[in-house]
Amino acid sequence: MTEAKLEAWLEETRSFPPSAAFAKQANAQPSIYAEADADSVAWWRTQADRLVWHKEPTKTLEWDIPFAKWFSDGELNASVNCVDRHVDAGKGDKVAFHWVADAEGESRTITYADLQKLVAQASHALTELGVKKGDRVAVYMPMIPEAVVAMLAIVRLGAVHSVVFGGFSADALSSRILDSDCQFVVTADGAFRRGTAAPLKPAVDEALKSCPNVKAVLVVKRTGGDVEWTQGRDHWWHEIVAKQKTEHTPEYFPAEHTMFIMYTSGTTAKPKGIFHTTAGYLTQVATTHYYIFDVKAETDVCWTAADIGWITGHSYIVYGPLINGVTQIMYEGLPDSGGKDRWWKIIEQYKATILYTAPTTIRTLMKWGEEFPKSHDLSSLRLLGTVGEPINPEAWIWYRENIGAGKCPIVDTWWQTETGAIMATPLPGITATKPGAAMRAFPGISIDVVDNEGNSVGDGEGGYLVITKPWPSMTRGIYGDPERFKETYWSRFAGKYFAGDGAKRDDDGDIWLLGRVDDVMNISGHRLSTTEVEHALVGHPSVAEAAVVGASDDLTGQAIVAFVTLKLSADEQMKDQAPIIEELRVHVSKVISPIARPRQIILTPELPKTRSGKIMRRLLRDVAENRQLGDVTTLMDPTVVNMISGLMGSDDSE
Ligand code: WT7
Numbered sequence: 001m002t003e004a005k006l007e008a009w010l011e012e013t014r015s016f017p018p019s020a021a022f023a024k025q026a027n028a029q030p031s032i033y034a035e036a037d038a039d040s041v042a043w044w045r046t047q048a049d050r051l052v053w054h055k056e057p058t059k060t061l062e063w064d065i066p067f068a069k070w071f072s073d074g075e076l077n078a079s080v081n082c083v084d085r086h087v088d089a090g091k092g093d094k095v096a097f098h099w100v101a102d103a104e105g106e107s108r109t110i111t112y113a114d115l116q117k118l119v120a121q122a123s124h125a126l127t128e129l130g131v132k133k134g135d136r137v138a139v140y141m142p143m144i145p146e147a148v149v150a151m152l153a154i155v156r157l158g159a160v161h162s163v164v165f166g167g168f169s170a171d172a173l174s175s176r177i178l179d180s181d182c183q184f185v186v187t188a189d190g191a192f193r194r195g196t197a198a199p200l201k202p203a204v205d206e207a208l209k210s211c212p213n214v215k216a217v218l219v220v221k222r223t224g225g226d227v228e229w230t231q232g233r234d235h236w237w238h239e240i241v242a243k244q245k246t247e248h249t250p251e252y253f254p255a256e257h258t259m260f261i262m263y264t265s266g267t268t269a270k271p272k273g274i275f276h277t278t279a280g281y282l283t284q285v286a287t288t289h290y291y292i293f294d295v296k297a298e299t300d301v302c303w304t305a306a307d308i309g310w311i312t313g314h315s316y317i318v319y320g321p322l323i324n325g326v327t328q329i330m331y332e333g334l335p336d337s338g339g340k341d342r343w344w345k346i347i348e349q350y351k352a353t354i355l356y357t358a359p360t361t362i363r364t365l366m367k368w369g370e371e372f373p374k375s376h377d378l379s380s381l382r383l384l385g386t387v388g389e390p391i392n393p394e395a396w397i398w399y400r401e402n403i404g405a406g407k408c409p410i411v412d413t414w415w416q417t418e419t420g421a422i423m424a425t426p427l428p429g430i431t432a433t434k435p436g437a438a439m440r441a442f443p444g445i446s447i448d449v450v451d452n453e454g455n456s457v458g459d460g461e462g463g464y465l466v467i468t469k470p471w472p473s474m475t476r477g478i479y480g481d482p483e484r485f486k487e488t489y490w491s492r493f494a495g496k497y498f499a500g501d502g503a504k505r506d507d508d509g510d511i512w513l514l515g516r517v518d519d520v521m522n523i524s525g526h527r528l529s530t531t532e533v534e535h536a537l538v539g540h541p542s543v544a545e546a547a548v549v550g551a552s553d554d555l556t557g558q559a560i561v562a563f564v565t566l567k568l569s570a571d572e573q574m575k576d577q578a579p580i581i582e583e584l585r586v587h588v589s590k591v592i593s594p595i596a597r598p599r600q601i602i603l604t605p606e607l608p609k610t611r612s613g614k615i616m617r618r619l620l621r622d623v624a625e626n627r628q629l630g631d632v633t634t635l636m637d638p639t640v641v642n643m644i645s646g647l648m649g650s651d652d653s654e
Contacts, residue, residue, distance in 0.1 A: 016433045026429035028291040036443035043444045047287040052085045054252035066490040068470040070280035071255040079156035082322035086112040095327045098350050099145050102192035102333030120248035122153035125241040129216040133158035138182040140164045142191030143332040146220045147308050150186040158253045162261040165309030167611035174207035176263050183215050190223035194337045197223035255279035264417040273479030274417050280472035284421040289320030293354050294428050303329040305357040311417040340368045344376035356385035360613040362395045367544045370402045385411045390513050392535040396435035414438040420473030437512045449503045454493040462504035467497040521550030521558045536591040547615040551624035559599035561624040
């Protein structure tokens with residue numbers, strides 16, 4: 001995109017001023033930025049008062065780049081902070097979770113008092129199985145309340161959870177168990193997805209063939225399917241947990257005690273074990289949840305539509321919301337379990353006030369059509385959030401208009417597994433919002449956009465997103481590999497955390513995330529973001545989803561290859577493709593510039609996505625460049641890749 005085009009595009013962008021109605025009752029006041037800026041370390045110390053401490057910290061930050069310690073001489077218990085404190089404060093009868101099953105009509109209501117009892121019992125059971133402070137425990141579970149209970153019980157004992165998404169394969173599970181030497185696994189017999197019982201336990205059995213150090217497996221009965229049983233190693237949850245005492249006396253741990261590990265894919269095949277410690281993490285998840293989602297514990301019903309197998313589930317289903325004592329919806333199924341309006345039914349039934357989800361899901365819901373949300377009363381909603389990837393303005397506007405009735409503020413929250421909590425976002429009632437922009441750093445967080453040399457770029461310019469000061473919930477490293485931690489995040493720009501994302505500041509100085517920098521293309525010396533081309537394609541009325549990669553090209557350095565899903569059935573997609581392909585090429589040339597005109601457009605009924613819903617661009621790049629395909633263990637449906645490889649030859653253009 002040329003400078004002029006970029007400017008034109010940014011100028012066209014709409015800006016929504018902060019809602020005055022919202023501002024009146026907002027948790028955050030406009031002075032919050034200045035207050036935090038005046039002394040961000042002191043500001044975070046004040047925020048740490050959201051936690052209940054066994055021993056108050058006297059220290060705040062110790063910074064030995066790139067290793068931070070926050071509140072290091074304080075002592076606390078994470079599970080007490082999420083559960084016991086609310087019961088102690090007389091709020092035991094408040095609903096913590098409305099759990100909604102995959103099957104319509106099945107649900108559970110769990111109050112904070114219920115949760116306290118369940119966590120106490122699970123803590124005793126884990127102790128009986130031999131779990132001690134510092135031990136790593138893998139959690140491989142569907143979206144059922146026991147998953148949250150297990151996490152809280154593990155941290156209550158000072159053990160470390162490593163939640164592995166229930167959709168991962170046995171291989172992925174065993175490599176994660178081995179990497180952090182987990183000696184215990186909590187799992188379920190199976191999971192329900194769109195009414196079908198899918199087994200989970202066989203994957204554990206398979207994985208454990210190569211994990212001799214695993215001593216005990218705790219199994220929740222969810223589907224009631226047949227399971228193989230290893231005597232002495234396997235234990236039913238309902239047998240060993242239910243018989244335990246419902247009171248548990250907690251121990252207290254230092255602020256920097258390791259709390260959990262979460263694996264995330266990097267540029268190499270080996271996933272990185274990102275680990276987080278206790279007090280800094282809890283402080284930032286609680287603070288961000290309070291201000292960004294503007295939660296009122298008495299009245300809000302929060303729904304983070306994510307899986308606990310990802311950092312979003314950890315921070316904004318488990319720890320942030322529970323510390324803040326809110327009521328939540330936890331949903332087991334898929335967006336169309338029981339029908340394409342299932343989400344809207346749930347929102348209507350439980351009067352959800354806050355919905356937090358990912359752009360890819362919003363686009364799916366959008367593809368299904370607005371008649372589904374229209375047929376339900378969504379007027380309880382007052383705030384919407386998005387996370388995980390840059391959101392295309394079309395999806396943002398659709399979300400605002402069709403789900404948020406044109407009035408709910410949308411918080412586009414940028415963060416990472418590594419950052420632990422939200423880092424860049426608008427604040428509802430305070431900052432303006434722009435479709436597609438994360439806008440600015442959260443109070444107390446220092447973010448910059450820098451050029452290749454690490455110098456700050458000016459307004460209207462692009463570069464790399466960096467974080468210039470330590471923050472409480474920052475990862476304390478890659479489990480067992482401090483060198484890789486330094487190398488990956490701290491070596492690109494001296495003293496700055498390199499996020500791996502491209503970003504730009506618009507003319508107002510507001511921040512836009514442009515996707516991973518490994519996805520930035522260079523076409524004949526022009527820098528183009530895959531995201532921008534995708535935005536353009538998705539802006540065409542016939543396009544449902546698009547993924548764009550830069551494939552190497554002898555002439556132009558890189559050339560654009562686009563994989564596009566049309567809003568048509570798979571059969572219709574396969575009919576006469578030439579006219580629509582040409583139309584899309586012209587469309588992209590028009591929207592961005594002729595430089596952005598894709599060399600090749602491949603129509604495909606589906607895009608390959610990770611199990612967390614991210615489009616696997618690396619894989620598409622491999623397909624586009626006819627390379628041998630790399631690791632596909634995180635892929636939702638590996639056959640999609642073969643199908644797309646097969647389609648490559650079918651584009652008859654150029
Ligand atoms: C990467 C981190 C944070 C929880 C889910 C993802 C991308 C995340 C946004 C956003 C643009 C975003 C970035 C980031 N990303 N949120 N609001 N706008 N991009 O966690 O799997 O660790 O992925 O997701 O590229 O680096 P993750």
